[in-house]
Amino acid sequence: MSNTINTSVYAFMGGTFDPIHNGHLRTALEIRDWLNVGQVALMPSKVPVHRQQPGAESGQRLAMVEAAVAAEPGLCAEAREILSEKPSYTVLTLESLRAELGDKAPICMILGMDAYLSLPGWDRWQELLKLAHIVVVTRPGWVYQPDKAMQAFTRAHEVTDKQRLLTAPAGQVIFHELTPLAISATQIRTLVSQGNSPRYLLPDSVWQYIQQQQLYGCKLI
Numbered sequence: 738m739s740n741t742i743n744t745s746v747y748a749f750m751g752g753t754f755d756p757i758h759n760g761h762l763r764t765a766l767e768i769r770d771w772l773n774v775g776q777v778a779l780m781p782s783k784v785p786v787h788r789q790q791p792g793a794e795s796g797q798r799l800a801m802v803e804a805a806v807a808a809e810p811g812l813c814a815e816a817r818e819i820l821s822e823k824p825s826y827t828v829l830t831l832e833s834l835r836a837e838l839g840d841k842a843p844i845c846m847i848l849g850m851d852a853y854l855s856l857p858g859w860d861r862w863q864e865l866l867k868l869a870h871i872v873v874v875t876r877p878g879w880v881y882q883p884d885k886a887m888q889a890f891t892r893a894h895e896v897t898d899k900q901r902l903l904t905a906p907a908g909q910v911i912f913h914e915l916t917p918l919a920i921s922a923t924q925i926r927t928l929v930s931q932g933n934s935p936r937y938l939l940p941d942s943v944w945q946y947i948q949q950q951q952l953y954g955c956k957l958i
């Protein structure tokens with residue numbers, strides 16, 4: 738297989754990143770290497786449209802993503818949702834990416850299994866594949882148990898050969914197994930709010946930022 742980096746392919750992972758953790762970072766890096774795309778963008782959402790919860794402000798979540806990727810050239814932070822005046826609907830984000838990248842560039846959107854199974858609740862979800870491919874990654878605690886709509890959606894679009902993603906702009910779903918890391922931002926927020934250390938679940942730079950900003954009920958020690 739050729740080692741040439743697929744520079745025309747845009748791969749990204751969206752999320753609340755409240756805060757970003759090693760589950761996100763390891764996922765993005767493994768997909769970078771698997772698709773050989775050079776870089777994967779991590780894109781924090783401005784407003785969590787699919788849920789409501791207390792946490793860090795948009796700017797703080799972006800700052801944590803920036804701190805997390807600073808020393809890794811294979812990852813970058815993408816601020817377009819945070820900077821947009823519109824709410825963070827994925828379909829709008831994909832439209833803006835498509836307008837920028839043109840009709841031909843493959844766009845790969847990485848989703849954890851939990852996010853993939855929640856797709857039917859997303860705005861204009863049936864249109865997402867007109868704009869991008871979906872790379873579904875395994876996540877400990879989540880098995881693929883689709884409802885009828887998702888089962889039909891997967892059957893219609895699933896491929897098993899990643900070359901199919903790299904040679905078409907959009908339209909396919911592929912599943913990929915990762916090093917399992919049972920880490921969630923919820924777990925980290927809980928640890929911090931209870932006065933426990935979340936160290937080694939996320940980069941030290943992010944943990945330092947949480948302490949400096951006193952996020953998630955963190956008390957200065």
Ligand code: ATP
Pocket residue numbers: 750751752753754755759760761764847848849850851852874875876877918919920921922923924
């Ligand atoms: P929260 O507990 O607040 O929901 P989270 O850890 O689920 O946070 P999100 O920002 O909600 O993080 O997730 C962003 C994306 O990252 C989603 O597609 C999610 O499925 C994926 N993801 C999060 N944690 C992991 C993990 N440990 N392994 C694989 N994928 C993950």
Ligand code: MG
Pocket residue numbers: none
């Ligand atoms: Mg989540």
